[in-house]
Amino acid sequence: MIGSAHIKKNFTVPASVDCQWCPGCGNFPILQTIKNVLQEKDLAPQDVTLVSGIGQAAKLPQYIECNYFNGLHGRALPVATGVKIANPSQTVIVTSGDGDVYGEGGNHLIHAIRRNPNITVIVHNNMIYGLTKGQASPTTAEGTVTPTQPYGVIDSPINPIALAISLDAPFVARANAGDPLVAQKIISQAIDHKGFSLVDIFQPCVVFNKINTYQWFKDHTYYMEEDRDVTDRTEAFRHATETDRLPLGIFYAHTRRKTFEESVDFYKTDRQPMYLRGINCAIRNALIASQK
Amino acid sequence: MAHHIVDDLSIVIAGQAGQGIQSVAHLLAHVLKLQGFHVFATAEYMSRVRGGINSTTIRISNEKRDAFRSTIDLFVSLDARSFAFYKHRFTENTMFLGFRDDAFCEDCVMEVNFASIAQSIGGIVYANTVSAGAILGLIGADEKHAREFLRNFFVKKGKEVIAKNQEALSRGFKMGTHFAFSHDVHVAIKAKEAVKDDLFMSGIDAVGFGALAAGVDFCASYPMSPGTGLLTFLAQHSKECRMVVEQATDEIEAVNMALGASYAGARSIVTTSGGGFDLMCESVSLAGMIETPITFHIGQRPGPSTGLPTRTAQEDLDLVLYAGHGEFMRAIFAPGTPLQAYALTAHALDVADKYQIPTFVLTDQYFVDALHKVEKNDFVEQNNAKHIVETSRDYKRYALSENGISDRGVPGFGDGLVRVDSDEHDEDGRITEDTRGLRMRMMDKRLFKRRELLESCMIMPEVSGKKSAKNLVVCWGSTRNTVLEAVENLCDKEYAVVHFTQLFPLDKKKIKKIFAKAGKVIVVENNATGQFANLLKKECDVTADKNILKWNGEPFSVEELIVQIK
Numbered sequence: 001m002i003g004s005a006h007i008k009k010n011f012t013v014p015a016s017v018d019c020q021w022c023p024g025c026g027n028f029p030i031l032q033t034i035k036n037v038l039q040e041k042d043l044a045p046q047d048v049t050l051v052s053g054i055g056q057a058a059k060l061p062q063y064i065e066c067n068y069f070n071g072l073h074g075r076a077l078p079v080a081t082g083v084k085i086a087n088p089s090q091t092v093i094v095t096s097g098d099g100d101v102y103g104e105g106g107n108h109l110i111h112a113i114r115r116n117p118n119i120t121v122i123v124h125n126n127m128i129y130g131l132t133k134g135q136a137s138p139t140t141a142e143g144t145v146t147p148t149q150p151y152g153v154i155d156s157p158i159n160p161i162a163l164a165i166s167l168d169a170p171f172v173a174r175a176n177a178g179d180p181l182v183a184q185k186i187i188s189q190a191i192d193h194k195g196f197s198l199v200d201i202f203q204p205c206v207v208f209n210k211i212n213t214y215q216w217f218k219d220h221t222y223y224m225e226e227d228r229d230v231t232d233r234t235e236a237f238r239h240a241t242e243t244d245r246l247p248l249g250i251f252y253a254h255t256r257r258k259t260f261e262e263s264v265d266f267y268k269t270d271r272q273p274m275y276l277r278g279i280n281c282a283i284r285n286a287l288i289a290s291q292k
Numbered sequence: 293m294a295h296h297i298v299d300d301l302s303i304v305i306a307g308q309a310g311q312g313i314q315s316v317a318h319l320l321a322h323v324l325k326l327q328g329f330h331v332f333a334t335a336e337y338m339s340r341v342r343g344g345i346n347s348t349t350i351r352i353s354n355e356k357r358d359a360f361r362s363t364i365d366l367f368v369s370l371d372a373r374s375f376a377f378y379k380h381r382f383t384e385n386t387m388f389l390g391f392r393d394d395a396f397c398e399d400c401v402m403e404v405n406f407a408s409i410a411q412s413i414g415g416i417v418y419a420n421t422v423s424a425g426a427i428l429g430l431i432g433a434d435e436k437h438a439r440e441f442l443r444n445f446f447v448k449k450g451k452e453v454i455a456k457n458q459e460a461l462s463r464g465f466k467m468g469t470h471f472a473f474s475h476d477v478h479v480a481i482k483a484k485e486a487v488k489d490d491l492f493m494s495g496i497d498a499v500g501f502g503a504l505a506a507g508v509d510f511c512a513s514y515p516m517s518p519g520t521g522l523l524t525f526l527a528q529h530s531k532e533c534r535m536v537v538e539q540a541t542d543e544i545e546a547v548n549m550a551l552g553a554s555y556a557g558a559r560s561i562v563t564t565s566g567g568g569f570d571l572m573c574e575s576v577s578l579a580g581m582i583e584t585p586i587t588f589h590i591g592q593r594p595g596p597s598t599g600l601p602t603r604t605a606q607e608d609l610d611l612v613l614y615a616g617h618g619e620f621m622r623a624i625f626a627p628g629t630p631l632q633a634y635a636l637t638a639h640a641l642d643v644a645d646k647y648q649i650p651t652f653v654l655t656d657q658y659f660v661d662a663l664h665k666v667e668k669n670d671f672v673e674q675n676n677a678k679h680i681v682e683t684s685r686d687y688k689r690y691a692l693s694e695n696g697i698s699d700r701g702v703p704g705f706g707d708g709l710v711r712v713d714s715d716e717h718d719e720d721g722r723i724t725e726d727t728r729g730l731r732m733r734m735m736d737k738r739l740f741k742r743r744e745l746l747e748s749c750m751i752m753p754e755v756s757g758k759k760s761a762k763n764l765v766v767c768w769g770s771t772r773n774t775v776l777e778a779v780e781n782l783c784d785k786e787y788a789v790v791h792f793t794q795l796f797p798l799d800k801k802k803i804k805k806i807f808a809k810a811g812k813v814i815v816v817e818n819n820a821t822g823q824f825a826n827l828l829k830k831e832c833d834v835t836a837d838k839n840i841l842k843w844n845g846e847p848f849s850v851e852e853l854i855v856q857i858k
Contacts, residue, residue, distance in 0.1 A: 045709060046708070062713075062722055068713075068721075069552065072575065072578050075544065078546075078548035079549070082552020083552040085510070085538075086536075086556035087702075107542065107545075111545065273556070274556070275557025276557075280533070280534070284501070284505060287501070287533075288501055
């Protein structure tokens, strides 16, 4: 049994926790990057909640010493929204895969962006289903042959970056797990940014995706200029639809939208989380008495 | 033909959707209550916004009679086509007001074109007030109360609207009075002073007040009849009661948001109907696994699939009983009166928090839409403690304990960390595949130990009548008052009523005892397969000798139950 008697600020779990990832997995650098960001921000583990769905990426919260909710396949975003609205002072981060967030939970992505809770969503995008052994994901390239698509994938892949920009998401970025130093900068900014932040992070799957390898991602990406105007939506779209080499960095960032928490009347004057709130019996009794 | 009504009058107002039937019913119910009558109203309507035929039944009585009567004493038609829909409810004594249909008794028809009178006052919108006036005049109500009610009701709309409505009322009232005189109609139901101060409440409002009493913090739901009423109620009161009430994009989002909020320490409720709940089933299983509280209100309606969207049924007990894969504990409640709805909703929320399980409140269209008169002082305080602890450094969310309940911590409250996992997990919430150790202990904790706890605090059914009666009539949820009135009408001491409000879990020993000496067990349910009777058999080894079932989308009426029970 694992004890949590020594909660460390470096967010490192006890050595006895058995890691379920394959050697060389692209999830390892993402894990280290997120830990680095949390340390850099000097957050207390008690004030951080990681939320995930199902899949190999969704196991990441197991390996960081903080609160977590490892729920159902595809359902991480509504859970994270619920956590944030019940306690806005928690730093809420979703860490899940492309199948989870873009496939099973695609509808939630659309509407979470519309609702705009101040959460950060990190999507480990390996362009394949790992845990179920190599089937196509919503980001797998057309024509890719898999055990369940023996004649090649016929659906065209989703473009999560363009989708998020079209919904006016406050922060939209892409990173590469093979370049953790830049990824750390991007994720750090995503967490600091007010509102819904999406970070799509390219993650090589060393067992089931023999195409999109560390080298492939290196050869097929480039970093956008940093001094661009990231509030320009049209420009962001233009970059988002590039296919020749895939752009990395921050596509779009703005603070024009109110967050879900900010729309709640009582949080304007009282930031107390819901678990500390009591009820006002007088108001309720008056309401009952008014039912004449 | 003379009509002398002394104790019980049933009025049906029928017309198209959009003609303002509900407004007439609202006005009548309130004015009649202010006058000191016991009033009960139930609505039935088609699944459309305009047209069709809808109706409201208003029952006025000497004694409290909150049950659906099929027989119509006074039929008020705002639309000529409505006769055919309700003819099975007419008797030779039924009086008709409004449009005429020659197929029915000429002698007791007051033919009035409400619309043309309304036009002469200033617009068709006043037609329903004319009809309300005619009804009140016919039964000899006090016009003063009605005029006052109209003034308060339209206060925000200005003097002209008030004046025109009062004129419409007067015109109708005079006609009603005249008809009563010419046809020797005499309504002599005794008014009672005490009734005037009573409250009016729909079934869904009572559920809502129960949620407020328990201190609900969060509700996310997707609109679906007849569950929507609770979402509307909570949204309307969200500001003053400091709740977050969010219309979700779909039911899956709703339930997962509620679970996220609950994990972080909110008291959470979701509301839906059977079809919407189908979509939530996976998350019921999740709630069971992660031991995170959540309460579901389910307003039942007839299925399968879209079924009859605005009609009533008790068809989803099996659904709720077995929802979600895997094996875990849950508790299911079903109120039969507004007061029960108030207390049981609060109780369901408390049980969810205290025992860290999913709980259910089952109502139906008939119950949520019915308007009941209730006594204010009956709404007593409910438990609203959240059963949350401040965690210490060595906190373990699923620490194994004697009774199976682990302390519930929430993120950020104390020094501990709160880990929940949909995978089988260890005490600390981390994934495990220890099939011989932890799996067994966690199942024991979630299922067997909780069952014991929940059985020990079971809400026992209410037995009305002689405990040693030979024949026991069993019912659950919304059928309570109808069954009680039917059995009362049998005037036979060998019949007693057993009404269940906790449907699961059932304490076999205690329940068996109630039925030990029964000669005949009759189970009444608004479904086709006898879902509760089957549960009684399975859980408590109590066999129904007779099932009285109805599944056409309508509620039971007192009259048909009298015939069927005997």
